[in-house]
Amino acid sequence: MSGKRAVERPFLEISRVSLRFAPGSPHVLRGIDLKVHEGEFVAVIGHSGCGKSTLLNIVAGLLRATEGGVFLAGREVDEPGPDRAVVFQNHSLLPWLTVYENVRLAVDCTVGRTMSRAERDGWTRRTLALVRMEAHADKRPAEISGGMKQRVGIARALAMRPRVLLLDEPFGALDALTRAHLQDQVMDIHARLGTTVIMITHDVDEAVLLSDRIVMMTNGPNATIGELLEVDLPRPRDRLRLVSHPRFLAAREAVLRFLHERHASPAVA
Amino acid sequence: MNALASSPTEPVSAVCTTGLAARLSRLVSALCEPAKRALEVVLPPLVLLALLAGIWEWAASGPAATLPPPSMVWENSRELIFRPFYDRGGLDKGLGLHLLASLERIALGFTMAAAIGVAVGMLIGSSRLALRALDPLFQVLRTVPPLAWLPLSLAAFREAQPSAIFVIFVTAVWPIVINTAVGVRNVPRDYHNVARVLRLSGPAWFLRIVVPAAAPYIFTGLRIGVGLSWLAIVAAEMLIGGVGIGFFVWDAWNSSNLSDIVVALVYIGLVGFLLDRLTALVGRAVTRGTSEQ
Numbered sequence: 310m311s312g313k314r315a316v317e318r319p320f321l322e323i324s325r326v327s328l329r330f331a332p333g334s335p336h337v338l339r340g341i342d343l344k345v346h347e348g349e350f351v352a353v354i355g356h357s358g359c360g361k362s363t364l365l366n367i368v369a370g371l372l373r374a375t376e377g378g379v380f381l382a383g384r385e386v387d388e389p390g391p392d393r394a395v396v397f398q399n400h401s402l403l404p405w406l407t408v409y410e411n412v413r414l415a416v417d418c419t420v421g422r423t424m425s426r427a428e429r430d431g432w433t434r435r436t437l438a439l440v441r442m443e444a445h446a447d448k449r450p451a452e453i454s455g456g457m458k459q460r461v462g463i464a465r466a467l468a469m470r471p472r473v474l475l476l477d478e479p480f481g482a483l484d485a486l487t488r489a490h491l492q493d494q495v496m497d498i499h500a501r502l503g504t505t506v507i508m509i510t511h512d513v514d515e516a517v518l519l520s521d522r523i524v525m526m527t528n529g530p531n532a533t534i535g536e537l538l539e540v541d542l543p544r545p546r547d548r549l550r551l552v553s554h555p556r557f558l559a560a561r562e563a564v565l566r567f568l569h570e571r572h573a574s575p576a577v578a
Numbered sequence: 579m580n581a582l583a584s585s586p587t588e589p590v591s592a593v594c595t596t597g598l599a600a601r602l603s604r605l606v607s608a609l610c611e612p613a614k615r616a617l618e619v620v621l622p623p624l625v626l627l628a629l630l631a632g633i634w635e636w637a638a639s640g641p642a643a644t645l646p647p648p649s650m651v652w653e654n655s656r657e658l659i660f661r662p663f664y665d666r667g668g669l670d671k672g673l674g675l676h677l678l679a680s681l682e683r684i685a686l687g688f689t690m691a692a693a694i695g696v697a698v699g700m701l702i703g704s705s706r707l708a709l710r711a712l713d714p715l716f717q718v719l720r721t722v723p724p725l726a727w728l729p730l731s732l733a734a735f736r737e738a739q740p741s742a743i744f745v746i747f748v749t750a751v752w753p754i755v756i757n758t759a760v761g762v763r764n765v766p767r768d769y770h771n772v773a774r775v776l777r778l779s780g781p782a783w784f785l786r787i788v789v790p791a792a793a794p795y796i797f798t799g800l801r802i803g804v805g806l807s808w809l810a811i812v813a814a815e816m817l818i819g820g821v822g823i824g825f826f827v828w829d830a831w832n833s834s835n836l837s838d839i840v841v842a843l844v845y846i847g848l849v850g851f852l853l854d855r856l857t858a859l860v861g862r863a864v865t866r867g868t869s870e871q
Contacts, residue, residue, distance in 0.1 A: 371771055389774040401768035405790040405865070414786065418776040469776075 318383060319344035320505060321473055325377035326367060328360075335530040337363055341377070343524060343534065345473075348503045352516035354564060355526030356574040361509045362398070364526075365477050368507060369395045381472060391419040394466035395475045399482070400458040402450040408461050409446040412436055412468050419469040436468040437461075439498060456487035460494070467498070476508040480515070488512075489548065492519060500545060513568070517560045518548060525567045528574065535572060538563055646837050654837035669829065671821065673845050679821040681849070683739070684807050687746025691803055695751045696796055699758025700784075703792070709759070720752035724810035728817060738818040742811065749810040750803035757802070761795025762788055790865075797861030804857050808850045823849075 323343040329336045337360045345351050355361045366372040368379050370389035378385050381392065389395075394415075402411050413433045421429040437443045440460040450458055459479055466474055476495075480488040496519060499506055510516050516523050520540055527535040540560050542551065551557040568574075631648045638647035646654070657664070662674030701708045727748050731741040765788055773779075773787050815824025823846055830838040 369775065371774060389771075390777060391775060393775075395771070395775055397768060397771065399768065401772050403769065403772070403787070403790070405793075415776055418778055418782075 319380075320347035320349075320382060321345040321368075321507075322380040323364075323368065323377075324380060326364070326374045326379065327376040328363060328367065328372065328374050336375075337529055337532065338367075338374075339531045339533050341533055345505060345507065347505055349522065350499055350506045350508070350520045351522050351524060352508050352510055352520035353524045353526060354510055354513065354516045354568070355532070356528055356568065356572070357511065358529060359526045360529045360532040361526050362477055365395075365475050365507065365509050368473070369393050369475050371395075391415075391469035392472045393475055394469045394471035394473075395477060396459070396462045396466045396479045398478045400450070400455075400462040402458055402461055402465070404450050407447050407449055408442055408453065409433060409437065411450070411461060412465050415465045415468045433468065436464045439467060440464045440494060454487075456483050456491060459483065459491060463495070463498070467502070467504075471504065473505045473507060476506065478509050478511065481511070488515070493548075495519065496544075496546060513561055513564045516564060517542075517557060518546060518551065523560070523564060525564060525572075527572050536563075536567055646840065651837040651840045654835075655841045658838055658841050669821070669825075673823070673826065673842060676821060676823045676826045676842075677845060677849055680811050680815060680823045683742050683815075683822065684746055684804070684811055684853075687743040688750050688804060688807050690743075691747045691750035691754055691807075692800060694747075695754030695799065695803070696758050698751075699755040699796070699799070700762055700788070700792075702755065703759040703762025704784075704788070716752065716755060720756070724749040724806070725813050725817070728814055738820055742814050742818050742822075745810055745814045746807045750807045753802040753806065754796070754799040757795045757799025758792060761792030764795070765791045793865040794861070797857070797865060801854060801857045801861065804853050805850065808846075808853055812846060 321344070323341055323345075326338060326341040327336050328338045341364060343351075353361045353364065363372060367374050368386075370379075370386055370393065373387060378387065380386070386393065402408075403414070406414065413429065416424075416429050416433050416436075420432065424432065434443060434446070437446055440463050442457060442460050442464060445453055445457060450461070453461070462479070463476075479495075480491050483491065492515060495506075498504070499519075508516075508519065517540055523538040523540060524534055525536045525538065526532050538560060542554065542556055542560075635647045635649060637643070638645050638650075652659075658673055662672040662677075664672040665675060698712070702712055703709075724745050727745050728741060731744040731748075732738075735741045735744065769787050769791055773783050778786060811822070812824035812827065815822035816828040819825050819828075823842060827839055827842050827846075830836070830842065
């Protein structure tokens, strides 16, 4: 697919999306408009409860917008599908299946339909290798650490060969060191596969480090996109070298000012 | 507290410094450790059992005693204890054979209850309409005591064996239905979302997500069901007659053979315990990893 065409017509378009859970109740989201290019890494940031996960669920098709819609490569998507694979906040691995079987299930249900048994096995193992989990293929989720579970969650999503990878605060529950390690892996995978990624986060550094563009959301109800920020930092990015990079610091400050100056959390009292 | 805790360690370290003697003592303690732990587990119940038997012996040995003391049970019913499988024709059989007859009824009734209970539970758990229609009926029926079904089932089947099996079925089926339904309804939201992204639906969704997710609940239902069946069969067999452990107890009562009843009660308890453990064991093997999150 040529980059030129993707520019003319956005690869993924969220068009005037509003959502309320019941008629008459206030809107959770209102008038969300966003165009995402193919291969772009977009981070969505906002205070808890601002509806950013809700927005992701609408893109995933798990929730349906009250008004507006989501278009992927020109076609409206209104139900879940493997073309928009989700990495869930709490990993959501099936505890009765091993690491291998969890990924294999995703392979069998999606891209594996046209593959032979050996090809499906090969693809499952290659995806596990991508997140460096091939050594733990036969363990069950209860036997591996939180960071490993999230890596398997990412592998399961990637195994579907999604056109868009949706990450819902994937590292929120992890300690800082594990989180840094996983962020590097995600950057590496994004660089290698060129997958379009939308990531929900509440971590400013994470948003700036990983993404090409940061979508800052205002507080709900009636949450909408407050500002967009291009993160113009060369890739591959190295967290140590960026620590003192003026553009990194500027982007970080812009997001912090948005979150804590103009749209401070109403919940904190 | 501290002084108390530290004082016993001092002599040990003193021994350790004296070379060979220390190594020997360590070897002895290493060998003794498992034996000691086994003793710690086995000893308390054995002591208590001996104590209870002693009290029983004392209480039942007076001239006014109505029940036989343990020594008399041992004397009168030794054949029953050591030869569970003798068969002198008619109703004069060993306890083992009576137990086997009861277990056979349990096996038949419980298998039916498991098959139908799990199926109906899955239906109720996944269909709101089925829940609304069946739940009130089940809530009432499940409170009917097992034996209350016996006259009706005798009238319907006109034979002891199928009636007893039906009583087992109707006793065991409710906890299986209810637990299965709860398990199916409690499939976590997350698994629903995973399945939706994978576009798993119909039988695949059911077999690959619902059944394994509900398995721990199903086995809880089966375990309760098997326990209730064992309670019910003894009572049912007392009324039905023929062969079976319940009938044996009733028959012994009619021939004033109290020692035999005591032995039979011990066997009933042990078999019930084994049934419970067996179901739990199968459940643990099948649902390996499912309940951990």
